[in-house]
Amino acid sequence: MLDATLKTQLKAYLERVTQPIEIVASLDDGAKSRELHDLLREIASLSSLITLREDGTDARVPSFSLNRPNGEISLRFAGIPMGHEFTSLVLALLQVGGHPSKASAELIEQIAGLEGEFNFETYFSLSCQNCPDVVQALNLMAVLNPNVRHVAIDGALFQAEVESRQVMAVPSVYLNGEVFGQGRMGLEEIVAKLDTGSSARQADKLNAKDAFDVLVIGGGPAGAAAAIYAARKGIRTGVAAERFGGQVLDTMAIENFISVQETEGPKLATALEEHVKQYDVDIMNLQRADALLPATDGGLHQVRMNSGATLKAKTVILATGARWREMNVPGEKEYRSRGVAYCPHCDGPLFKGKRVAVIGGGNSGVEAAIDLAGIVAQVTLIEFDSQLRADAVLQRKLHSLPNVKVITSALTTEVLGDGQKVNGLRYKDRTSDAEHELALEGIFVQIGLLPNTDWLKGTVELTPRGEIIVDAKGQTNIPGVFAAGDVTTVPYKQIVIAVGEGAKASLAAFDHLIRTSAPA
Structure with a gap:
């Protein structure tokens, strides 16, 4: 799993561990379980303070928890935390192993003082650059406060779960079974949402x-x-x-x-x-x-x-x-994060094998279509102008892909859905004024920026x-x-x-x- 360079770097990081760490894996005979098992064995071999148990009984397989023997930490990864989440795994190992966080003393005290039961679940994708902030923040909170429990779930690996909860954007965070938030959130922001009196105290300080x-x-x-x-x-x-x-x-x-x-x-x-x-x-x-x-x-x-x-x-x-500039058409706001997305890198893996549209023919739109083409079944790129505006090299790449269709001179007029999620898109042909509908499951909007x-x-x-x-x-x-x-x-x-x-x-x-x- 880990190449020699990464092993050397990880071993150096794990030298900072001062307390025993127990990894408890829940596995089956599947390929992903074998892959995770190999990763965890390699990690355990890099420090005498890390032990690996393979007798986990968690319902999510493959998954593993990190804890201190006889400890009260509830921190779990469901999936294989590589890609952007490998850093989250390393930080979790260090923090469970006693290495201090860089968070301020005031914030650490605030987290430790939270009262109640906080059972967090975070759905992430390995290609999401926004997800690690959320995963790392909630992992740290689970280390600092035994009332906080956190499981980070790879949405692409647990597709049935994603479908049943209709998760269509990452990171998506659930608290005690209810939606807590979507999108990037830092440690301070999460704590502020939980500690309702913090806003007033902060205002007084300002x-x-x-x-x-x-x-x-x-x-x-x-x-x-x-x-x-x-x-x-x-x-x-x-x-x-x-x-x-x-x-x-x-x-x-x-x-x-x-x-x-x-x-x-x-x-x-x-x-x-x-x-x-x-x-x-x-x-x-x-x-x-x-x-x-x-x-x-x-x-x-x-x-x-x-x-x-x-x-x-x-x-x-x-x-x-x-x-991000929005289309401002009926259905866009209603289905935001339920099929309407703005970050193909983050949310693309959730649409694996599905049909999506990309709105916008500039560099960002064409790059999004190229990236998505490797994940989804079909990409339809819709451009308002009579021609794409992206760089020539990107257009050549786009047109070489077999599962991409380009529609120009098209005005998106409505996002269609079934009340729960997106199921289509309506657009008007600007040359003939004819109305058309596309059946699809996702829409990625890439039409530029608006000043704040x-x-x-x-x-x-x-x-x-x-x-x-x-x-x-x-x-x-x-x-x-x-x-x-x-x-x-x-x-x-x-x-x-x-x-x-x-x-x-x-x-x-x-x-x-x-x-x-x-x-x-």
């Missing part, structure tokens, strides 16, 4: 903060760069982000970030956050901006957060990025598309308020451009501070 010299709203590449450049000037810097990393967290392969030949979105997002933490920056995560308020009599800008708290600053940098500026309407100047209008220095129409990244009018929405724009806006904000604070 209200008590002194004014910042530079307050960055958004934690994507632009926001991270802005924070670093501001902090390096020695001025009081804060970052308020709904989720640190932003849209990058939903990006799979990144091969055009200069000097980094290849990486993945979540890895880059982690690197950005770790870089920001090297400086004296007040990072306020899970904080969504709600309104940009008029400046105070003292000239301080105010940003009201969704929690009700208000942050004050001498200058503000808006870097709230963008989100709904909360700014009526304050800073926006284009009809909702982008913040900025000048060459990132200055908005409000003195002291700057903007950077995908949320602005700067063309070409690329990570490397967002980083540069964030740095530029930060330097411009510092220049503004110098000029406005200088004596007359």
Whole structure:
């Protein structure tokens, strides 16, 4: 299962284990059980503190639990945690084995103090880059609090279970048998949902903060760069982000970030956050901006957060990025995560052997169709324009695939379903106005991005598309308020451009501070 290099790396990690670990496997005679058995035997051979038992009786086969002998940890993997989930397995081994978490002492105490019974189940796919955050967070909670139990389930391997629960997007999290959440969730976010009083306590802390010299709203590449450049000037810097990393967290392969030949979105997002933490920056995560308020009599800008708290600053940098653009047709919202999806890498494995459509003929749409073609039975790519807009090399690859059909000059008009999940799509031929229906089980929307500026309407100047209008220095129409990244009018929405724009806006904000604070 593990090559020599991976074994060497894993053995080095397992040297950090300080307490005995007991792996209890539930297996049968199937090929996947044999595969898992081989993996677990290899892991056990790498540390004298790990023992493997093969007498598990769990109903999900193959699966295995991690525990300390005579311990109270309830942590289980149903499936073979390779791919993106191999890191989750390594972290689980370390944490069950006594290696401390990097979570803050305050958060660890909050988790340990949760009262009640919390039985979590997470459905993941091995190709999902969003799933490990959820799996790792819930695994850690199971290690820290005996009231928390967690099983991570490979949806592609337990297809019957996925079908019966109608899981059509990952990660999907169930708590005590009921849906708890879908999509990426970090440890802080999960704990905040369980600890209902935490939001009010956090709002009180934010209200008590002194004014910042530079307050960055958004934690994507632009926001991270802005924070670093501001902090390096020695001025009081804060970052308020709904989720640190932003849209990058939903990006799979990144091969055009200069000097980094290849990486993945979540890895880059982690690197950005770790870089920001090297400086004296007040990072306020899970904080969504709600309104940009008029400046105070003292000239301080105010940003009201969704929690009700208000942050004050001498200058503000808006870097709230963008989100997936929706089709805005009947049925889309009703069947979101029930057949309508936006991440082919995450949710594609759940549609194995089924019929799907991809909406959008740009690079992202064609890449999605190519990826899905290797998983599903049939892909129909639907493009509004009379021709695809993707790069020629991608189009050649697309047209070489036998299970892909391309329909151009088509306007999607409705998502069809049976009340529980998607079962079709209606579109209009733009050349003849004829209406057509496609029978299918999944729809992947890949039609670009929308700037996250709904909360700014009526304050800073926006284009009809909702982008913040900025000048060459990132200055908005409000003195002291700057903007950077995908949320602005700067063309070409690329990570490397967002980083540069964030740095530029930060330097411009510092220049503004110098000029406005200088004596007359």
